[in-house]
Amino acid sequence: MSVTLALVNQKGGCGKTTSAIHLAAALAVAGHRVLLVDFDPQGHATLGLGQQAPETGRVLADLLRAPGGPPPGAIAEVAMEVREGLYLVPGTLGLAGLEVELSGCGQPEQRLERALQESGQWDVVVIDCPPNLGFLTLNALSACDDVVIPFDGSPFAIQAVGRVGQTLETLGEMTGHRPETWYLPVMVAARDRLGRAVVEQMRARYSGQVLAPGVRRSVVFPQAAAVGRTVSEYRPRCPAAMDYPDLAQRLVDRWRRDRRFEADFSGLIRRGQELVFTHRHLSPCEVRLAGEFNDWVPDGGVRLIEGADRWEKRLTLPPGRYEYKFILRDRWMVDPANPDRVPNSQGTLNSVIEVVSETASPSAARARPPASRPWPEAERVHRGSRRSAEQRAPMIRRHFRPSSR
Ligand SMILES: Nc1ncnc2c1ncn2[C@@H]1O[C@H](COP(=O)(O)OP(=O)(O)OP(=O)(O)O)[C@@H](O)[C@H]1O
Ligand SMILES: [Mg+2]
Known part of the structure; x- marks a missing residue:
């Protein structure tokens, strides 16, 4: 459609x-x-x-x-x-x-x-x-x-x-x-x-x-x-x-x-220290998740939970800041619902998500930069802290992703 x-x-x-x-x-x-x-x-x-x-x-x-x-x-x-x-x-x-x-x-x-x-x-x-x-x-x-x-x-x-x-x-x-x-x-x-x-x-x-x-x-x-x-x-x-x-x-x-755009999906969300991705319309093999958390192996370490009208993919992660992408059918793409993106070594962008410890102090949470625009849902992904291009460069070089993409 x-x-x-x-x-x-x-x-x-x-x-x-x-x-x-x-x-x-x-x-x-x-x-x-x-x-x-x-x-x-x-x-x-x-x-x-x-x-x-x-x-x-x-x-x-x-x-x-x-x-x-x-x-x-x-x-x-x-x-x-x-x-x-x-x-x-x-x-x-x-x-x-x-x-x-x-x-x-x-x-x-x-x-x-x-x-x-x-x-x-x-x-x-x-x-x-x-x-x-x-x-x-x-x-x-x-x-x-x-x-x-x-x-x-x-x-x-x-x-x-x-x-x-x-x-x-x-x-x-x-x-x-x-x-x-x-x-x-x-x-x-x-x-x-x-x-x-x-x-x-x-x-x-x-x-x-x-x-x-x-x-x-x-x-x-x-x-x-x-x-x-x-x-x-x-x-x-x-x-x-x-x-x-x-x-x-x-x-x-x-x-x-208006139900004119059913192939669309919302992004990765955080539930505690779990990252969750949900979809109703596509099949689980049509959309996969790869990032630093699974060495860029599509759906590596991901748990699939199938429900009556939707499925979920879940990952439990230690606190940290992770770059990731979705693979929709065979195409690698950024998370459409997450504006935090950094350039990667392939000349495209990776999405970034930050998982913080559930026991992190409230003052640490407050120290995070404010969102530049409201999240569409209350429990959206954590925004990664913004870094300068110089700070990012070594990280981008370090994270090589497979060229088969
Ligand atoms: N938001 C904007 N701010 C400043 N300049 C803009 C903006 N949007 C377009 N322009 C500039 O205005 C000019 C006309 O824009 P554009 O070519 O998109 O218009 P168009 O309606 O397609 O023109 P045409 O009728 O010739 O096809 C271009 O030089 C473009 O770069
Ligand atoms: Mg024109």
Whole structure:
């Protein structure tokens, strides 16, 4: 079961591509399998991830222009893995000519939907649209379950968003397809009074659908794009680096609540000196646990307890600070519910959990740094103490993990 999300607004430069890249990357870092479709002939999402469309071989435009349309699931043919768990379908200039090329064909605006059908291997598909409401955007709207409309704080933002709303209305009347719609404020600086007024008007008009507070204005976004990286890769400790991961988590929470996202799971939790991982939907062999506590041997030393509607994996550990990862099917991933992560020798991240002695003094417990954001459940993992990069470096070198990952 997957969710397809399109970033749409005919207004240029309002953050569609930046949002598509960062949402896709944040969802992949959180352990989901994500496909980012660069559906803009400008190819900015491709460039923003430091990629280029292949010079030879088939590209998305070739699939869509094929006589009779693409076979279901054909998109996998043109996707490439660009980060752990993040796949990209590059955008090329050829997309621009499709509308004319396909003008005599039946239902040309459903070709992307068909190419994505039954692809099944991704948890989330994110589509970056061009700055118009033409043929490509209509294809994306037909293919998606959710639409995110980024808007900035400019005076024309409300009018632009209204046009997208009208297009969605027309689509709904013509096809019966009514994607869930979200409005995302971006680039609104804290001191921008006009921008904040625009956000307030949007909240009044689209109550419950505005993803406020949204994404702050920060120079790190264009800086990171210029070097083909996400902000989390470029400046992981900058406050803006958490805006999209927080947003991604809110969307996932919503999808989970609507039972649209059952493959998702919450993270490792601590019960006394036991670490516990619970799941309802996946089978125990589909998701395993490896870390410093079991020499990175998947599920080494883990006890499995199976219940009627869920199972648990448990580990009892001595006090200490442990790096770990989940292995979802065959893919190693950080714990999506634990923001404490450190770089590892493979150039990716490990999650960190700290087990403290149950007899530790209350003053020692108080000395721990405060959580930067609330845990979704009362009994969440212990946050590891933050260390400087210099302090971490020897530890990262020491902990080699198998390269088979
Ligand atoms: N939160 C932000 N703070 C500061 N600058 C941002 C932010 N988000 C995006 N930008 C910058 O604004 C510019 C436009 O962003 P982006 O390319 O994402 O918009 P777009 O809607 O995709 O544009 P287009 O309509 O051309 O496709 C880029 O230079 C981008 O780096
Ligand atoms: Mg763009």
